Amino acid sequence: MSYLCTGSVNGIKLQVWATWLFYAVLVDLVDAVADELSLPFDRISFEMIYRGLYHFSVAYDKGKADDPIKYFAASENQDLGVVKSLRKPVYKLDLSPFPAHSRQMCNSLNLSRMVPDGGSPIRNCRKGSLT
Numbered sequence: 058m059s060y061l062c063t064g065s066v067n068g069i070k071l072q073v074w075a076t077w078l079f080y081a082v083l084v085d086l087v088d089a090v091a092d093e094l095s096l097p098f099d100r101i102s103f104e105m106i107y108r109g110l111y112h113f114s115v116a117y118d119k120g121k122a123d124d125p126i127k128y129f130a131a132s133e134n135q136d137l138g139v140v141k142s143l144r145k146p147v148y149k150l151d152l153s154p155f156p157a158h159s160r161q162m163c164n165s166l167n168l169s170r171m172v173p174d175g176g177s178p179i180r181n182c183r184k185g186s187l188t
Contacts, residue, residue, distance in 0.1 A: 083103060084103075086106055086125060086126070087101045087103055087106050089126045090106065090126055090129045090130055090139060093127070093130040094130050096140065099141075100140055100141050101139060102139060102140070102141050105137055105138045105139045106129060106139055109128075109129060109139060110125070112134075113125050113128050113129070
């Protein structure tokens with residue numbers, strides 16, 4: 058669509074419509090690949106599916122592939138990077154004025170004693186209550 062240069066309203070509408078249509082087809086393809094791999098929808102990369110369409114078209118021309126869903130789900134094509142890697146969980150940022158100081162105080166306390174409310178001393182220390 059980048060080669061369609063027009064300033065008319067109909068040309069711009071055509072570009073927007075074609076972009077939405079391509080995006081809808083891409084979403085359906087990503088969903089089908091996620092179902093084939095039995096993974097959540099979030100774990101499949103839209104960009105890598107889009108980039109992998111070129112590789113599929115080459116394999117299709119050579120007669121090596123005929124179904125894009127099975128092509129992206131095949132174990133020999135995992136180097137395309139279709140499945141996103143799992144990331145470490147994001148920890149809550151400690152915004153206290155002296156985060157290292159409060160951590161040292163928590164560590165220096167005798168955390169083996171029980172807290173009056175029956176909760177965990179470590180959990181209460183992290184909340185900011187040094188009881």
